[in-house]
Amino acid sequence: MELFNKLINKREQGSFYEQKARVFLEQQGLRFVAANQAFKGGELDPIMQDGQTVVFVEVRQRKSNRFGSAVESIDYRKQQKWQNAANMWLLLKETKRLCGFPTF
Numbered sequence: 001m002e003l004f005n006k007l008i009n010k011r012e013q014g015s016f017y018e019q020k021a022r023v024f025l026e027q028q029g030l031r032f033v034a035a036n037q038a039f040k041g042g043e044l045d046p047i048m049q050d051g052q053t054v055v056f057v058e059v060r061q062r063k064s065n066r067f068g069s070a071v072e073s074i075d076y077r078k079q080q081k082w083q084n085a086a087n088m089w090l091l092l093k094e095t096k097r098l099c100g101f102p103t104f
Helices: 002-027 076-093
Strands: 031-034 037-039 042-044 047-050 053-056
Touching: 002 031, 002 047, 037 076, 042 076, 053 076
Parallel strands: none
Antiparallel strands: 031 047, 037 042, 047 053
């Protein structure tokens, strides 16, 4: 039961930080498009739009920087999964827009 509670808390914590990132980006003028889009091999956190550019945001949170920062936790494998999920989303939307991959 304790493991289940940890998983729920981790999911709630992730949703909390994704919402904070979304609000921050909207305050910067970006428009919300979608969130938590899951594909085989990857999931996209908030998807935003900045003018004609689609922005695939990765929200990371860590309790401490003891093992590296949140940005440093995005290794090559994670980058590939992120890009593959973004490509799938773009294919489904049949769009050929510029895109960006910021991390929060």
